[in-house]
Amino acid sequence: MSEMRFTEDHEWVRIEGDVAxxxxxxxxxxxxxxxxxxxxxxxxxxxxxxxxAAVIESVKAASDIYAPVSGEVGEVNEALDVEPATVNQDAEGEGWLFTLTISDPGELDNLMDADAYKAFVAKL
Amino acid sequence: MSDPNGAPLKRTSLYDLHVRSEGKMVPFAGYEMPVQFPAGVLKEHLHTRAAAGLFDVSHMGQLYLHGDGAAAALETLVPGDIQALAPGCTRYTQFTTEAGGILDDLMVTQAGDRLYLVVNAACKEADIALLRDGLPKDIAIELLDDRALIALQGPMAAAVLARLAPQVAEMPFMSSASVMILGTSCTVGRGGYTGEDGFEISVPASAAEDLAAALLNEAEVVPIGLGARDSLRLESGLCLYGHDIDTTTTPIEAGLLWSISKRRRAEGGFPGDAVIQRQIKDGVARKRVGLRPEGRAPAREGTRVTDEAGAEIGTVTSGGFGPSVGGPVSMAYVSSDFASIGTSVLLEVRNKAMAASVVAMPFVPQRYYRG
Structure with a gap:
């Protein structure tokens, strides 16, 4: 069973055990x-x-990606080296960036759940 | 919307059309302008190179200089050969400083009994002040604030515009003519800022929306925002004022010697002539060059350029992803020792050294109309 959290910097975090x-x-x-x-x-x-933690370059600009929680990088989505546009096509699926082994699960409490993020975006 | 200093932003006569086309409006040079439309920068860029794109460039400054001797008078402010311009012909030049730096770059057209100038939006107030101070009193400056400027660019631009005005099909590159389009008298110039064939149409503001809508109604034409305008000009090796050229760069360092005729090189008579003539004779310490980074990471404005030992040799002034090139492209000023085509350099991107080569510009072939 996984659960999703979101940051104000528009990152999503899918949590499965101690892996984000x-x-x-x-x-x-x-x-x-x-x-x-x-x-x-x-x-x-x-x-x-x-x-x-990472940088995403679009045709317009470079954007920093911040670690939503503390931890050690496990896997990185190397398919994006060849097809970075996968993030445009499937941002919340095949366009995942990397995994972290979570070192402080308490930090997850600082993040938004899906409803809170939806409300956050609606105000932008 | 207001600009970063809190001043209210101006709108061009195509503002409502941009909003209806779902343009993403952003502050630019004091105007609310579309940075992109729903298709996005990449598709807009590629569409312009494949078919035709419509650009609102009404924020740029348009003006006439009237009076006998306007060409000779303007030559006291620019190194371009304005007196040699035949009627209906257009030339690119720069307003220079006493130190040989560039205050703005502009297009000058010999329009019969007057000169027609198009200057950058961000510089137009300063340019007008410069002209008022620098030209004799018998040269009248007429600001064309009531005119929009629409660029139609791409390999199908001529076929599209010729449906509304057949005579534009055979217009030479860098020529200008008075043309009736949809019952309105327009000034049409052949050229643009994308490296493609195309036109810039100066049209009364009151008729601009109807003209733009009619052009957009043609199957080949889509609206293009400032984002793709920038990537198109970058791939074509064209300078953007305030980035690739400014008061600290001279036309010679910028590789714009071609815009100064033999007569003007010899005679001088423009601000900074001594500096520029000396640079033509003795060479320059740094030059604007094209760079192709290896790999896919773009090297953007401000990126440090170093030699292979890590010593700084220059700075990127424009850089990004070239959609038609299919990879990153940059313009930089580098020490002249490193400016030869094929020289290997390093780019410092996020504290990592990235290999790049000095390459010839444009990054993609220019496809201007040559008759």
């Missing part, structure tokens, strides 16, 4: 426009919550 899979939301991909390059972290890299 991270991506950007449909809203974020729409705002960024056509994505042409993604600078993903190395497997094994350690981040504190809020650290710069």
């Amino acid at each position: 899979t991270i991506g950007i939301t449909e809203y974020a991909q729409d705002q960024l426009g056509d994505i042409v390059f993604i600078d993903l972290p190395e497997s094994g890299a350690e981040f504190a919550q809020g650290d710069d």
